[in-house]
Amino acid sequence: MSALYKYEFKGTLPPTGPVILAPNHYSDIDPVVVGWGVWRLGRLPRFMAKASLFKIPVVGWLLHRSGQIPVERERGKAKQASLSAAKKLVENDSLVIIYPEGTLTREPDGWPMRGKSGAVRIALAENIPIVPVATWGADAVVPRFQKKFVPRWRTPLQFVVGEPIDLSEYEGQAHSRRAIEAATNKVMVEITKLLEEIRGEQAPDELYDPVKHGQTEFGMPIDPKAQSPEEPRA
Structure with missing residues (x-):
């Protein structure tokens, strides 16, 4: 990573204690870029990973040994997974990296889009601080939506760490949908x-919403026939 990128850091990470790091997501190499940056700033990078990955021989063992956190993706298990992840963070004083957007941004110019609620749910469950992070420059090596590698040595990459986000107004509202949505929007802003x-x-003044632009969260076109007339697409 030091050969590929010339990092320029601004800001610092909390040196100890449980922390949720919330970065923007615009290149497939982002996790490596952010993980290495976190390491350079003095913390061990941890990630939320699909629970199914932990069942793969060797891969699962490596994930467990490196302190990664398994999460069930099914709707019915999502809330319980958030609570379990939060407790594990507190117990281990870990820093975990969670991409609030859940996937590469679909905003045409690479700006952050509407976020998912996972990071906020975990933060509110155990009063864990969320620290925003923005990076820019990773896509010069791995362009967005392109599964290719462009060897450009010492590519400038800016890595900015913000102050912990004040979510005190939502304290005790970990089960309130309205509070979760408002807090998630605040994180993305x-x-x-x-x-x-x-x-x-x-x-742009408003966070990009892929659903409003006829896409699913993964950028695929929405099938109008799949939409129930009783349920709004949002």
Whole structure:
């Protein structure tokens, strides 16, 4: 990573204690970029990973031994998984990296899009601080949506760590849908502000919503026939 990228850091990470790190996501190499950056800043990087990966021989053992956190993706198990992950973070004083968008941003110009609630649910469950992070430059080596590698040595990469986000107004509301949505939006706004600082540009006034633009969360077109008339697409 030191050969591929020339890191420029701004900000610091809490040196100890459980922390949720919430970065923007615009390149497939982001996890490696952020993981290495966290290591350089003095903390061990941990990630949330699909529970099914932990059942794969060798891979599962490595994930367990390196302190990664398994999470069930099914809807019925999502809340319980969040609580279990939160307790594990507190017990181990871990820093875990969670991408709030859940996938590569679909915003045409690479700005953060609407976030998912997982990071906030975990934070509110055990009063764990969320620290926003923005990076820019990773896509020069691995372009967004392109499964290819462009060897560009010492590519400039900016890595900005923000201050912990104040979610005190939502304390005790870990089971309130309205509070979760508001807190998630606040997290995405803070990440966007950091990216505006890096890029020297102003992001769109409203967070990009792929559903409003006829896409699923993974960027696939929505089939109108699959939408129930009683349920809004949002």
